[in-house]
Amino acid sequence: MRLWVISEEVVTRHGSELGACGIELVACNSDAIQEGTDGFLLTKESDGKLLQERKQQLGTRPWLTLVYGSDVPYDWANTLHSQYEHTGEHEVIRMAFFTRDRALLGGEPNGRWMRFLCKLLARYSLVTMVCGMREVDEALRQLPRYLAWKERFYIELGARCDEKGISLLQVSRALGMDKRVGQGWLYPSRQDSSLIARWLEKECRLVLQKANIQRIVLWGEYALWEQMPVGWLAEKDVAVYQGEDKPIPNKRMTGWTLWDSWQDAVKDADLLVIGNAVGTTIAELPLPELASGMRQSYVIDAAACFPVQEAQSYFQAYRAIGENTNVWE
CATH class of the missing domain: 1.10.287 (Helix Hairpins)
Structure with missing residues (x-):
């Protein structure tokens, strides 16, 4: 399947994830509708102008309009569907990935493109749920x-x-063990990190009172550390590792050093503070290598990256949420 998008920026942002399930994106950089293109991918409301600009070139062929992602306005796909359902010009489908192998599809269950898209995603081992467009938005x-x-x-x-x-x-x-609950409980892409920030601050203050800590590594997205109180690690050598290929933040803490290599970041560190593991490989790292690179292997882990018993065997002290109450005593 090949879909037009409004710019190369959309191809860069979504091309990889959609290409992995058989959907090729083509930037709309010419006045002619490219042969072999099946329709349009819309990721924000302003993309709708693309439909209007190209409408005269579409002819009577039934095109697909795929409204994709979590950034589009609520009920926008349903509004587009209402505009086109009487003309037969477009079949509008609302699509979003729920997890790596799950997709939600909102639209007409028996629509031509809906049936095609379900088969296409199944070919790439994605499980789909077909429902209404508003149901996708609400989910x-x-x-x-x-x-x-x-x-x-x-x-x-x-x-x-x-x-x-x-x-x-x-x-x-x-x-x-109750399937209604499920095994996973941490929310890595959280919008509000205040609870995690308070827990990390409390645990860091405890270990700073009990041990001689000079160099501290903060592992996780910079947005989390910006929410911490000003001066909470004053007079300490602080290194920050966000993961590979992460953009440099616009606002940076004075005196903090950003590293693009975890080996360099943890070298000679006394304390490793794990805020989140989004976009990083910390849970896959060999613990002996991680511990040996540090000067003192104190670890505070708000992301529950490691099995507790294994972590205790390699680190001088390991603290995760709800584990080892008296670890700093």
């Missing part, structure tokens, strides 16, 4: 809210596990 709106609520619950549970001296990891696994 995308509610998913982050639900995940944030679930994470708040487990952080509160983690505090209770600390008080009782029991393991949140084991309790969460036990609860996750």
